[in-house]
Amino acid sequence: MGLTSNAVLAVAVSLAVGLFAVTIWLWPRLAARSAAAVAGRVGLLLATQLLVFVSVALLANHSFLFYGSWADLWGRQQELGTVVDHSAATGASQGVVRTGALRPDVPGGSRPSAVGRIDKVAVSGSVSGIDSPAYVYLPPEYFQPAYARRTFPAVVVLTGYPGTAENLIKGLRYPRTAQERVRAGTAQPMILVMLRPTVAPPRDTECVDIKGGPQTETFFAEDLPKAVARTYRVGDRARNWGVMGNSTGGYCALKLGLHHPERFAASAGLSAYYKAAEDPTTGDLFHGDGAARRRADLLWSLDHRAPAASSFLVTSSLTGEGNLRATRDFIDRVKAPARVSSIVLDSGGHNFNTWRREIPGALEWMSGRLTAD
Structure with a gap:
């Protein structure tokens, strides 16, 4: 799926919404003061914020096309050069x-x-x-x-x-x-x-x-x-x-x-x-x-x-x-x-x-x- 495709944006938004719902559902179970519960809360918050950030970034790129492809985003080219022969x-x-x-x-x-x-x-x-x-x-x-x-x-x-x-x-x-x-x-x-x-x-x-x-x-x-x-x-x-x-x-x-x-x-x-x-x-x-x-x-x-x-x-x-x-x-x-x-x-x-x-x-x-x- 291309960086600017609707599918990528839909997946990112769906994951962000889904993880937010999971966070709300699990939060009472992670209310304890144990190390595992604290780590769970921190992990859920960080993961949710990361997916929200990715979704917003993808939405902005979808609107303004700062980057046209994954290769453009990562600063590399994926296509190999094509040799073209010419005659006089x-x-x-x-x-x-x-x-x-x-x-x-x-x-x-x-x-x-x-x-x-x-x-x-x-x-x-x-x-x-x-x-x-x-x-x-x-x-x-x-x-x-x-x-x-x-x-x-x-x-x-x-x-x-x-x-x-x-x-x-x-x-x-x-x-x-x-x-x-x-x-x-x-x-x-x-x-x-x-x-x-x-x-x-x-x-x-x-x-x-x-x-x-x-x-x-x-x-x-x-x-x-x-x-x-x-x-x-x-x-x-x-x-x-x-x-x-x-x-x-x-x-x-x-x-x-x-x-x-x-x-x-x-x-x-x-x-x-x-x-x-x-x-x-x-x-x-x-x-x-x-x-x-x-x-x-x-x-x-x-x-x-x-x-x-x-x-x-x-x-x-x-x-x-x-x-x-x-x-x-x-x-x-x-x-x-x-x-x-x-x-x-x-x-x-x-x-x-x-x-x-x-x-x-x-x-x-x-x-x-x-x-x-």
Whole structure:
């Protein structure tokens, strides 16, 4: 049974309730002052509290998908790598290898032309040297004859740290929401490239090119778009590409859009922060390079670099988010020809429930700023 399955949650809750009932039933028999009775009471209390704690933790993970699997929880991978052979005719230099496919969680049957398809892929960065797994959502239109000669806009979608790419599919429901927006006539079909910003796990690189370390910014700004554009029907101009994410992924999205307007025409940060974190999870990102540290401060960058014709979307809440003041500062510092938009909820915390309320509007906003060639 998977970590996020309803069965695991039901078993844990049932055991907790059952042990609580057993504790109530046995308590009179353990009222004596003997060592055995005291040990029995202590054991029952500890066991009951442990199961209640496990149940609450599983319920929280079921709602917010902090961990997508048992392997993710214990910090290890269970799947062995698959060797993929390439010939010169198959385009081995493309940098994207399809390793599987998923059916999107949307009604309409199983045909890709009706519901789309989610490809599980491995992306190899020829410049950065980074390899990362990802999911590529292809909308139904991608498989329909009427769109056979059309390229599609693409959006890089990033999780927070230390989230998994599966969270974007299961917890935040990006493919399902994207298709609902298209069916409602409020967005155009777009390809979603979904992955985590943690391309050198367990280190949080904050989408920075680290001296002597992972070249994460280069991977996202150069390797990933080029590899995807060579593999799928995606344009290779800035107007064809957007990037969005939540939390750490939101910071990365805004950073990539701000520093790489030649690659991304639009970027959206949901509950983003605006300055690279520096803590035990990141290690030494800048190695004393003050210029690199300042560049990773988005508010500083807005004040000190020439603005480009980029579009930014930022989100926060009047109550429940800690980034409201910084978000307002970001909005105030964006200068023409750049444009900035915002979503500010009355209340909402730093969690999946809040982001699910913002994603439909964010996808519609993104759709309105990208074009298909």
